[in-house]
Amino acid sequence: MSRKPLVSGNWKMHHTHLDAIAFVQKLAFSLDAEDHRRTDVSLHPAFTALRSVQTVLDADRIPVALGAQDVHWEQKGAFTGEISPLMLAKLNVSYVIVGHSERRQYFGETDETVSKKVRAVLAAGMTPIICVGENEEQREAGGAEDLVVGQLEAALRSVAPEAVASLVVAYEPIWAIGTGRTATPDDAQAMAAALRAAVVADHGSEAGAGVRIQYGGSVNPDNVADMLGGPDVDGALVGGASLDAEVFARLITQLRPG
Structure with missing residues (x-):
């Protein structure tokens, strides 16, 4: 596919x-x-x-x-300061970032709340961009692949295979966010391949073929084509380089063939 x-x-x-x-x-x-x-x-x-x-x-x-x-998992209620899936859907929102590392680090997001948000976004007819990734300490300790795959498996708990096929997963090595450091293209491809293999194992080959896997972490116009060069890397979740329209446009145009 x-x-x-x-x-x-x-x-x-x-x-x-x-x-x-x-x-x-x-x-x-x-x-x-x-x-x-x-x-x-x-x-x-x-x-x-x-x-x-x-x-x-x-x-x-x-x-x-x-x-x-971001989004809350309830449609409405006494949740001061929160935004519901229904509110977003009524604004024609198509994609919702769920479980970004900054939400996990600063605001107490857990695998359980990420899973709730994924299901709520899907129920409202939108597509979640599910963020997974390891920090530097976890990477140095080994087992980063198992950790990241585990985050995805938790997020997709109780999600139907046909829904999984339409999802987006963003692999964001936390040690590369806002630091100027990036994983290598081989690192990005290896983790994307592991994530896709986990989707195939848990939800079937059609889901594995359909899910799009982004790389996120200090992506810029100079490295985006290389980072997306692997067969399992299907896009990019861009932070700092998306704040300037000219830079962001240049990043996108780097994906033109040739």
Whole structure:
């Protein structure tokens, strides 16, 4: 199965809604039809900018998907400060990042809450981008592959095989996020292959063939083509390099053949 690459820009806690509008307009001008034909692109602004980005994307018919950075697993309730899957779906959000390492590290996300969020996102008709990855200490101790595969298996508990086939998994080695360090292309491919093999073992060959696996961790225009060179690496979850429209566009255009 040929899997179209997905490049996702995670803005984290950057850009006001006005900044976001200007960014989207500039990005749209910088990409052409061939870029969109070859690569899916999603933008993940802060919650305060979602509506503004949605309006620009829809009004100008820009073929970029709207994404969110997080979600609560309940549809509604007394959860001050949280955003429900229903709220996101009503804004035409297509992709939701779930279990990002920063959510795990700073906000107490666990494999259990990640699993709840995955199921909630799917129930609302959106696609989760499930983040998995090891920190430097875990990598140096050995067993990183087992740890990362275990995170994915926990996230996919009780998810039907046909749903798994449409998912996105982002492998983000925590030691490479915001540090300027990156895993090698061989490292990225080896972990992506292990994750795909685990999906095949647990959910079947069709699910394994369909799931898209991104690499995330200091991805930039200079290394993105190499990092996505492996047969099991189907895209990138981009942090810092997604904050500037020109840089992000250049990153995307690096995936053109030749």
